[in-house]
Amino acid sequence: MEATQPQTLYDRDFALWVEATVAQLQAQDFAAVDLAHLIEEIDALGKRQRKTMRSYLVRLLEHLLKRRYVLMSDCYRGWEVEIRNFRQQLRLELADSPSLRGFILEILPQCYEMALETVRDSYPETDFPIIYPFADDVEALLTTKFWER
Numbered sequence: 001m002e003a004t005q006p007q008t009l010y011d012r013d014f015a016l017w018v019e020a021t022v023a024q025l026q027a028q029d030f031a032a033v034d035l036a037h038l039i040e041e042i043d044a045l046g047k048r049q050r051k052t053m054r055s056y057l058v059r060l061l062e063h064l065l066k067r068r069y070v071l072m073s074d075c076y077r078g079w080e081v082e083i084r085n086f087r088q089q090l091r092l093e094l095a096d097s098p099s100l101r102g103f104i105l106e107i108l109p110q111c112y113e114m115a116l117e118t119v120r121d122s123y124p125e126t127d128f129p130i131i132y133p134f135a136d137d138v139e140a141l142l143t144t145k146f147w148e149r
Contacts, residue, residue: 010037053093053100054107060086060141061115064134068147070119070126076147087142094138101138108132 010017067079
């Protein structure tokens with residue numbers, strides 16, 4: 001029969017663990033810090049932020065594709081509102097973590113493929129470009145009205 005490990009504060013009450021960890025760090029009581037779980041949580045924060053960025057970027061690209069290539073003028077306003085919303089969300093994330101500008105460029109090809117798959121499924125009659133048609137510059141991606149040509 002295996003002996004069960006006693007549950008740590010992290011396992012029993014996450015909110016209390018966070019509070020205790022903050023207090024320990026503020027008091028510079030580093031020996032008391034649950035380092036393994038702290039590292040795990042910090043790593044998860046970074047992954048969560050990247051996942052959020054990826055999601056916003058895919059949704060932005062979907063709406064840019066729709067607005068630029070789908071000929072449905074009744075939908076233009078709604079798509080433009082969504083474009084603005086996703087751009088704002090990306091700008092907020094970048095304001096907190098400017099270093100993620102490089103991450104956007106890194107994931108752009110994969111995000112474009114995902115967005116392209118979605119819009120092709122939704123609008124099979126529309127001819128969307130296989131090759132990424134927008135700016136490779138983050139600032140332009142967050143500001144340019146690509147449908148105004």
